[in-house]
Amino acid sequence: MTLVTTWTTLKASNSAELVLCVDFTETGRAEAGFPELVANIDYDATFWHVRPPAVAPGCGIDGAAYVRSWVEPIKESGRKVHAVMGYCVGAVYAAELVDRLAELQGSAPELILFDPEPTSLENVYFQFGKVFGILSSILNEEDVAQLRETMDTMLQVEGITVEGYAAHLYATFREVGHRAFERAGFDPEYSEEMWETFSAFLAFLTYADHLDPWEGWLRATAVSSSNPRNGLNRLRDSGRTVVAEELRFEEGHDVLLTSDEVARAVTKLLER
Incomplete structure (x- = not known):
């Protein structure tokens, strides 16, 4: 089965750097997405948003092949990925992408996660x-x-x-x-x-669910909302170390990516 993944441009730049955004927004959900966040980020790079292949669950592929199709357009672009950002379940794929891109380009992109959650x-x-x-x-x-x-x-x-x-x-x-x-x-x-x-x-x-993000997340910075049922807030009492650094905000999960304060914080993370 041939899988075709495309990346849409959220913000264009003459910079050779790419920032990748991983989330699924095509269902018309209520939660804000990366287009809202990227519009407020002051960092010179081209920002791409993934559009995953339209395959049905149970069609016989695995998570590795699924993500592999995402990497081909990045290789063809000839750009270096500076950072990968993932929202909710997208954080699982973001960690996998960082690992693959580290092998491809010789250095690991920054990993920034927003209310990261494994699927279930x-x-x-x-x-x-x-x-x-x-x-x-x-x-x-x-x-x-x-x-x-x-x-x-x-x-x-x-x-x-x-x-x-x-x-x-x-x-x-x-x-x-x-x-x-x-x-x-x-x-x-x-x-x-x-x-x-x-x-x-x-x-x-x-x-x-085919991928294990936990080791990759240990190198990430997480941006957390105030919702107790989302992201790292659900793991707060477990005592488990999940990420390298966490930035916590008062905004709710559904509006986290609309916050000017969050955009300024992410800009600083990208500038490091």
């Missing part, structure tokens, strides 16, 4: 639940009930993996979504775009 069954459950809000105008009660049943039932299956869980969710969503899209009169091209978006989103959550 609960994370997939929560994020997939947002689909109901996004598609509330076309899903009926039967659709929602069928999706909820799969979400709740499969979550209780002993030994189920993140990938197995996501694959079941995607299969059910294809069935339910097909009915809903037909009722709404969506044309096939638009429907296919929707499938690609949601398959890419579930894959992004899924293949992070």
Whole structure:
């Protein structure tokens, strides 16, 4: 299977340096993303944002192959990556990218993480639940009930993996979504775009479970929000050392990347 990953430009520069941003925003979520942060960062570099391949969970690839497709466009650019930034589950991939780029360019980029979290069954459950809000105008009660049943039932299956869980969710969503899209009169091209978006989103959550970010995170700087259920705040009582340095802010998780104070702090990190 050929995986194609593209990077979109958030900010262009004549500088030879690249700063990579890892997050998934195509589902129209409420949380702010890297476009908001990068607009306020005063650092001369080109900023790229990943657009991961549209593959479905359970298609037979692994996390290593998934991330490998991200590196090819970077190699072709001929630029040196100065830093990699990851938000939430994107922090898992950011750590993997730093390791691969260290081998490629001979030195490791800076690693900056925003409320870093490993993926989990609960994370997939929560994020997939947002689909109901996004598609509330076309899903009926039967659709929602069928999706909820799969979400709740499969979550209780002993030994189920993140990938197995996501694959079941995607299969059910294809069935339910097909009915809903037909009722709404969506044309096939638009429907296919929707499938690609949601398959890419579930894959992004899924293949992070194939990677071990913990060693890489020990070299990172983390930017933490005030939300107790997000990022390092969930691990606060474990006593575990997760990152090399942590900067804590009063902003909530959903607006962390809109903060001028956070942007100034990140600018200083990039200048080091």
